[in-house]
Amino acid sequence: MDFQTKLENYAELVLRLGVNLQQNQTLMINAPTEALEFVRVVAKKAYGLGAKDIHINWADEVLTRLKYEHAPLETLTTVPQWQIDRQNYFAEDGAAVLSIKQSNPDMLKGIDPGRISAANKASGEAFKNFRNYTMNDRITWCVASVPGEAWARKVFPDATSGEEAIEKLWEQIFTITRADQEDPIAVWNDHNQTLAKVRDFMNKKNFKKLIYKAPGTDLELELPEGHIWKGGSTPTEGGVPFNANIPTEEVFTMPNKYGVNGTVRNTKPLNYGGNVIDNFSLTFKDGQVVDFQAEEGYESLKHLLETDEGSSRLGEVALVPHESPISQSGLIFYNTLYDENASCHLALGKAYPTSIKGGSKMNDDELDQHGVNNSLAHVDFMMGSAELDIDGVTQDGKVEPVFRNGTWAMEF
Ligand code: ZN
Ligand code: ZN
Numbered sequence: 001m002d003f004q005t006k007l008e009n010y011a012e013l014v015l016r017l018g019v020n021l022q023q024n025q026t027l028m029i030n031a032p033t034e035a036l037e038f039v040r041v042v043a044k045k046a047y048g049l050g051a052k053d054i055h056i057n058w059a060d061e062v063l064t065r066l067k068y069e070h071a072p073l074e075t076l077t078t079v080p081q082w083q084i085d086r087q088n089y090f091a092e093d094g095a096a097v098l099s100i101k102q103s104n105p106d107m108l109k110g111i112d113p114g115r116i117s118a119a120n121k122a123s124g125e126a127f128k129n130f131r132n133y134t135m136n137d138r139i140t141w142c143v144a145s146v147p148g149e150a151w152a153r154k155v156f157p158d159a160t161s162g163e164e165a166i167e168k169l170w171e172q173i174f175t176i177t178r179a180d181q182e183d184p185i186a187v188w189n190d191h192n193q194t195l196a197k198v199r200d201f202m203n204k205k206n207f208k209k210l211i212y213k214a215p216g217t218d219l220e221l222e223l224p225e226g227h228i229w230k231g232g233s234t235p236t237e238g239g240v241p242f243n244a245n246i247p248t249e250e251v252f253t254m255p256n257k258y259g260v261n262g263t264v265r266n267t268k269p270l271n272y273g274g275n276v277i278d279n280f281s282l283t284f285k286d287g288q289v290v291d292f293q294a295e296e297g298y299e300s301l302k303h304l305l306e307t308d309e310g311s312s313r314l315g316e317v318a319l320v321p322h323e324s325p326i327s328q329s330g331l332i333f334y335n336t337l338y339d340e341n342a343s344c345h346l347a348l349g350k351a352y353p354t355s356i357k358g359g360s361k362m363n364d365d366e367l368d369q370h371g372v373n374n375s376l377a378h379v380d381f382m383m384g385s386a387e388l389d390i391d392g393v394t395q396d397g398k399v400e401p402v403f404r405n406g407t408w409a410m411e412f
Pocket of ligand 2: 316
């Protein structure tokens with residue numbers, strides 16, 4: 001299959017399976033400038049599917065870095081009202097939102113982590129309302145990735161040129177997203193069904209607690225009453241099915257924000273907003289991080305944990321078998337969208353309110369009473385490996401193996 005066909009397949013996937021674009025709907029795309037070629041392919045297809053309008057928010061890694069280097073702190077921490085209004089306008093209009101992520105883990109290397117975290121916090125505050133639309137599945141949204149040179153070179157440091165690295169990364173993306181298959185939509189429908197089976201099984205099990213054991217990890221995680229496992233395709237409030245991540249290999253729910261105890265060690269580097277955090281561990285008591293270490297990116301981790309009260313608690317628990325197609329690539333992507341789908345992971349920060357029965361109708365106090373974490377942050381980190389064992393504790397106190405040696409110990 002030639003490159004152009006795979007690119008068209010990929011565009012079709014993000015539009016039809018990802019945001020599931022409907023006739024007469026507006027499409028908003030967040031994209032890096034290096035994705036221009038792909039965005040043009042997507043736009044053409046989107047109009048073909050009946051898009052009413054397409055709006056693109058461009059970003060550029062070089063320009064972003066220049067801003068962090070030179071702009072006054074006040075500029076970094078002030079989000080102009082028109083930008084907030086723009087996002088809200090598209091959400092209220094019921095637009096589909098496609099976010100194309102590039103992922104140069106060194107984009108902000110050397111920049112004062114205090115400046116980065118202040119800027120993250122400001123944008124977290126500014127786009128709170130917009131985030132409620134996505135995190136409550138009020139609109140369809142999808143995150144996908146397109147190679148950029150800096151990112152591709154980080155994944156393939158031995159490539160002889162930027163071009164070669166980009167080509168290699170595209171090949172990986174096409175394989176992992178199944179865009180290189182004859183009928184990717186059909187393959188994805190099967191894949192969504194497999195994930196639905198696992199999700200339904202976990203919902204039926206309704207475990208009260210998960211216990212994780214791996215080198216450096218000894219963690220107990222309570223699952224709140226009414227928690228819901230999700231995975232693959234989910235419907236919006238209005239009933240339109242969509243896939244929020246392409247690729248996706250996980251089933252996930254939320255832990256009780258007050259019910260996490262023990263220590264967890266990461267297994268893959270975390271690219272947190274243009275800086276790498278690695279070889280770190282977090283120790284929890286009653287849901288809160290009370291101690292942490294990091295060999296790399298300690299300051300970044302510290303700032304993340306100090307973002308607000310909820311950023312030192314967990315908002316997501318996700319299970320991914322170690323033999324997922326992404327793990328099989330043997331690569332580290334320094335891109336959470338890819339790395340999290342190769343590995344069991346947890347997220348610091350906000351929980352998806354849809355991970356608990358009635359959650360999207362609860363106010364902040366009710367969410368808190370149900371153990372649903374709230375924060376400006378939501379940062380997934382990878383802690384799965386071939387050495388991870390997980391036990392589930394049933395409501396009546398029976399202990400059952402859920403994962404052994406990094407993969408499912410249960411039959412679905
Ligand atoms: Zn996840
Ligand atoms: Zn997440």
